[in-house]
Amino acid sequence: xxxxxxxxxxxxxxxxxxxxxxxxxxxxxxxxxxxxxxxxxxxxxxxxxxxxxxxxxxxxxxxxxxxxxxxxxxxxxxxxxxxxxxxxxxxxxxxxxxxxxxxxxxxxxxxxxxxxxxxxxxxxxxxxxxxxxxxxxxxxxxxxxxxxxxxxxxxxxxxxxxxxxxxxxxxxxxxxxxxxxxxxxxxxxxxxxxxxxxxxxxxxxxxxxxxxxxxxxxxxxxxxxxxxxxxxxxxxxxxxxxxxxxxxxxxxxxxxxxxxxxxxxxxxxxxxxxxxxxxxxxxxxxxxxxxxxxxxxxxxxxxxxxxxxxxxxxxxxxxxxxxxxxxxxxxxxxxxxxxxxxxxxxxxxxxxxxxxxxxx
Amino acid sequence: xxxxxxxxxxxxxxxxxxxxxxxxxxxxxxxxxxxxxxxxxxxxxxxxxxxxxxxxxxxxxxxxxxxxxxxxxxxxxxxxxxxxxxxxxxxxxxxxxxxxxxxxxxxxxxxxxxxxxxxxxxxxxxxxxxxxxxxxxxxxxxxxxxxxxxxxxxxxxxxxxxxxxxxxxxxxxxxxxxxxxxxxxxxxxxxxxxxxxxxxxxxxxxxxxxxxxxxxxxxxxxxxxxxxxxxxxxxxxxxxxxxxxxxxxxxxxxxxxxxxxxxxxxxxxxxxxxxxxxxxxxxxxxxxxxxxxxxxxxxxxxxxxxxxxxxxxxxxxxxxxxxxxxxxxxxxxxxxxxxxxxxxxxxxxxxxxxxxxxxx
Numbered sequence: 001x002x003x004x005x006x007x008x009x010x011x012x013x014x015x016x017x018x019x020x021x022x023x024x025x026x027x028x029x030x031x032x033x034x035x036x037x038x039x040x041x042x043x044x045x046x047x048x049x050x051x052x053x054x055x056x057x058x059x060x061x062x063x064x065x066x067x068x069x070x071x072x073x074x075x076x077x078x079x080x081x082x083x084x085x086x087x088x089x090x091x092x093x094x095x096x097x098x099x100x101x102x103x104x105x106x107x108x109x110x111x112x113x114x115x116x117x118x119x120x121x122x123x124x125x126x127x128x129x130x131x132x133x134x135x136x137x138x139x140x141x142x143x144x145x146x147x148x149x150x151x152x153x154x155x156x157x158x159x160x161x162x163x164x165x166x167x168x169x170x171x172x173x174x175x176x177x178x179x180x181x182x183x184x185x186x187x188x189x190x191x192x193x194x195x196x197x198x199x200x201x202x203x204x205x206x207x208x209x210x211x212x213x214x215x216x217x218x219x220x221x222x223x224x225x226x227x228x229x230x231x232x233x234x235x236x237x238x239x240x241x242x243x244x245x246x247x248x249x250x251x252x253x254x255x256x257x258x259x260x261x262x263x264x265x266x267x268x269x270x271x272x273x274x275x276x277x278x279x280x281x282x283x284x285x286x287x288x289x290x291x292x293x294x295x296x297x298x299x300x301x302x303x304x305x306x307x308x309x310x311x312x313x314x315x316x317x318x319x320x321x322x323x324x325x326x327x328x329x330x331x332x333x334x335x336x337x338x339x340x341x342x343x344x345x346x347x348x349x350x351x352x353x354x355x356x357x358x359x360x
Numbered sequence: 361x362x363x364x365x366x367x368x369x370x371x372x373x374x375x376x377x378x379x380x381x382x383x384x385x386x387x388x389x390x391x392x393x394x395x396x397x398x399x400x401x402x403x404x405x406x407x408x409x410x411x412x413x414x415x416x417x418x419x420x421x422x423x424x425x426x427x428x429x430x431x432x433x434x435x436x437x438x439x440x441x442x443x444x445x446x447x448x449x450x451x452x453x454x455x456x457x458x459x460x461x462x463x464x465x466x467x468x469x470x471x472x473x474x475x476x477x478x479x480x481x482x483x484x485x486x487x488x489x490x491x492x493x494x495x496x497x498x499x500x501x502x503x504x505x506x507x508x509x510x511x512x513x514x515x516x517x518x519x520x521x522x523x524x525x526x527x528x529x530x531x532x533x534x535x536x537x538x539x540x541x542x543x544x545x546x547x548x549x550x551x552x553x554x555x556x557x558x559x560x561x562x563x564x565x566x567x568x569x570x571x572x573x574x575x576x577x578x579x580x581x582x583x584x585x586x587x588x589x590x591x592x593x594x595x596x597x598x599x600x601x602x603x604x605x606x607x608x609x610x611x612x613x614x615x616x617x618x619x620x621x622x623x624x625x626x627x628x629x630x631x632x633x634x635x636x637x638x639x640x641x642x643x644x645x646x647x648x649x650x651x652x653x654x655x656x657x658x659x660x661x662x663x664x665x666x667x668x669x670x671x672x673x674x675x676x677x678x679x680x681x682x683x684x685x686x687x688x689x690x691x692x693x694x695x696x697x698x699x700x701x702x703x704x705x706x707x708x709x710x711x712x713x714x715x716x717x718x719x720x
Binding site for chain 2: 203225
């Protein structure tokens, strides 16, 4: 079910207040009478609320997300062009899209905004919050949400391919991508008209991102030095006889342009850069120690962008965490590619945890 | 000594013929009477012939490059804006810079062109060819050059932080950088006037390259989540309170714009993409087997761009190779940063090799 909830008012950490704030979301299964069987899923940078389209192997009876048991909720992130409030939605104060006036959102803002949705849906406790990459950042922020009675709102956490704060490595990748967008003169400091967006810059940013999501090994296995044409020699110019990997990257750059917005891309990469569970909460290791929920931390052994060291660090500091490594050549994207293996890891952990909780 | 040699005619692998082709080069020390004490050094993508400026710890009496013993030669690569023939030098047929008409060069073309320089200088044998990254690609191509008598021209090889062919991982990084340049409307398919170049695109490309040259660990140690201003919160827009790593990347992007040309950048990244010692020579492992010279293959344990697997592969297939790993957190750039350690590796290998050659 695809729906929109309108939050009457919302104020960001940075102090911007928005009115009539849409949150696009989807749900699977039914909330129980006590409101205690919700499972939250966070999507990644260019993802949306329709997890059936990108995590199809994780949802179904007996899977990590089980609509027969769980009330599964996936809400679109503010800043994303897939229905929640963003640069492309209408600012009720002006009647025009927010555009360049869209305020900065933090990962914490996203969780605070989505909390209003949970309250509106009648959710009183969340069994588990699960997400990879940007979705994993939300999982770690959900850890700090409390019920009215002061208990943790979310009972279990599954952060995947992420760390407790965006590191300068990830900020560097983000910044390089943003610079590619800014280099497109159609960017116009973000104040471009909807009919003339900086598509070349956005495509270049996506090209860069696609490299970061994969690995040396995966590209080698898939493309080698194959060329699209018979001619093994480069010709003068830029477009002749491209390598297969070039064609692949260009294709994905163009494909994103058809479904995404450059301001949203800038907004969301900046939002990811704000990710730091320790901000205003104390010293980083101490703050991780406060996350007492059982957590399954999943890392990918070939992840260049969020390397295993970050999940090692999380698992070392979270007092009640298990670390599982997804073995894959595919790099960061493995959390979207190796769905069967990921699902098995989560199901196994969930079953073990439920068993031990029952035994207590 | 900085000089220019003019090669009367040169035809590229792709079949383009150029006339009055300048090669900018520098030398240290003196060529012996037999012409047998040359040592060749290849520079990296944005480097130049002045290795004293970027490899200062490797040159000097008793060092890897010893002007008291060796006639050290470093020639600027065709396509680079530092004096050799390139998009910014004059096409004698038109009297104007080559600009967008500059033909494609391969790594093999670079070596063939530089071979003319060696002949003109009276070099009969080369003791050693040394280079990192793009310079290392040239080293591997020099392996195939022969004297008139059919002996290998180059007696020893030191390829650093490179593989035997550009892999799709490296081509992907190159392509993403080129796409950032193409996204700048001032690129104009490479036909931009010298006074109005696509500086934003080139800066974005450099930003991305700077990420690829470092590592998660080096960025973490150097920058963490430090910001340039006191304000820990991002403001609306793009320029407020940047992270230290953002400022660093922007600075390096701008710095390159002041000293490089976008067409040269595109040309050289395409030239690197042609790197494949096996092209027209046979099966890749067989071709590596043909490189019988003693070789010191140097890899960097934190290199994201040319990972250690590539140097492992080289060392496994070259019949007379030693592999040495430079331990460093700095990533690919370690070959320019860890000069003392790199120099020690090369000196030790050189001494051991000379001793064993004397003992034979």
